[in-house]
Amino acid sequence: MTGSAGRIAAVALLATLLAGCAHAPAAGRDVPLTLDTHVDIPSDYMRAPRFDVGGDSALQVDLGKMERGGLDAAFFVIYVGQGPLTPAGYADAVAQAERKYSAIESMLQRYPDRIRAATTPQQVRDNHARGVLSALIGIENGYSLGHDLARLDAAYARGARYLGLVHVGNNDLCSSSMPDTEHGEPAMGSPDDAGMSDFGRAAVARANALGMLVDVSHASDACVRDALAASQAPIIASHSSARALVEHPRNLPDALLRAIAAKGGVIQAVAYKEFLKHDPGRAAAEKALQAQVARQAGDAEYDSDRHDGLPAMAAGMARIQQQYPLATLDDYLDHIAHMVQVAGIDHVGIASDFDGGGGITGWMDASQTRNVTAGLRARGFGEADIDKLWSGNLLRVWQAAIDAAARGPGDAP
């Protein structure tokens, strides 16, 4: 482009930039502070070049995608899969968690001009006002504490601000919404579903004392009720949608949505396909593809870190998408609307589960985050409500947990 066309383009670009400034966070109310409460990281995060968030990465969430899509803050998750409740199992879980904490630290050290840690709600707002992204940390599966509460304090010291009690399969804190029934764990809701253990209650008490949020996503219904009873502070579900719309154990029934809201907490609706749209054909086809790709790679079992990047996986997923289309942003907005109706506008938030299986048509990675905001507007949510959904509710609940810790035990509202 040369001559006057170039000058016109430059003027147009300048006008766009100036218009953009008028909508900058400090100046306008029509750009919400966007906070995603659940983003996974692979075990080679910041170690393998394709998982370096500063460049053009293979991840759904990297710094460029957050900047382009207007995603301001994310809880990066220290996830550890459930293993044996033995000293060796605990040691392995602690080591896996350590690898992820150090990876997040190396992201913060490598890109200090683009993303900073946030360990208080105020720091999230300060980072936003300065125009840098916020990195927050959440724990997914209390198994990584290795049955030692001192590790919860250590996790807090490293920046972790929510404790996800359990994952798939029961652990030493809580029963899971998806127990390992193939290996004899009782089904959720059965008479033997144990809910929360004494160690789980001790972990909740310690999280309360630290001002760390208790997260019941993945917990059994019994464990959610026990957490509500045990916690001195409001609790969160960092990534769960509505069971009334899709009968999946990872979604929460209306009664628990109401109970979490009644205690002042927040449920972060999650953009995870299987929780938004009942599609057993797709689930079966994906499982078959995963097994096939793993076999072709010479592995006994599918491993998302190892196999998702392979061309055979991409080709297979494209075929599956033709036959069984993925859940859409509209499906997701249905869940948000239902949850707001049941729990109230002050008790619902937003989570992607990106890089952990999340991603739907319309919000496939962080670069498409503005679609969510536009979708909420199209559904008739006003700007103040969109602020609450995107971060206001979560930050308020987090502050309440900090305030409850400052008051000390036995003084719950």
Ligand SMILES: [Zn+2]
């Ligand atoms: Zn999860």
